[in-house]
Amino acid sequence: MLNSWVVIPTCLPLVLRRCHACASERFRTSGKFRVNAHHKLIDAWLLALCTGCGETTKVTVLERTNVRSVRPELLDRLHDNDPGLAAELLQDPVVRRRNRIALDWDNAWRLYTGASDHLDREVIEVSVRFAAPIPVRPVRLIAEGFGLSRAAVERLIAEGNLVSAVRLSGKRSGDFTFTLKR
Secondary structure (H helix, E strand, C coil), X not given: CEEEEEEEECCCCEEECCCCCCCCCEEEEEEEXXXXXXXXXXXXXXXXXXXXXXXXXXXXXXXXXXXXXXCHHHHHHHHCCCHHHHHHHHHCHHHHHHHCCEEECCCCEEEECCCCCCCCCCEEEEEEEECCXXXXXXXXXHHHHHCCCHHHHHXXXXXXXXXXXXXXXXXXXXXXXXXXXX
8 A cells, every 4th residue: 555645845945055144045035026127127026135134135036127028817816925825935046046155954744644544564665755955865754754863764765664766865856766675
């Protein structure tokens, strides 16, 4: 029987960018946008506050874009401060690259494992699905899901008792499956 686990975001990740006012490198986004129109051109930013001093920084979403080329639904979502849009934009690699930011997902996700009836079986197959592209180490997920230490999970991998078609070292943000043999 295949068990299904889901990695679910619990809040928006922190934005990693150096603060101009203090030495902090972390900004918390509230999901608020600022939209500014200049005749037929529009700018839009996602606002974020420094975790150290509270200084505001802007993550550019639109820059000097012709208003007619922006989808009306996007404009509505910007004006409504849609938190779902904030999450989508933070996960967009183009937005991250343009603004030279990275994301810190620590404490911004949780693992849903469902019922724990799998612990007594000899062979356990698990499918891990990501509700959002959150980069997490598979070893950490497996340790959390089974209530093991990371060292114990590393030992299971080394002994060949924990196998997967994907590499379990490093970080993953895409779905994968693994098999644990007791």
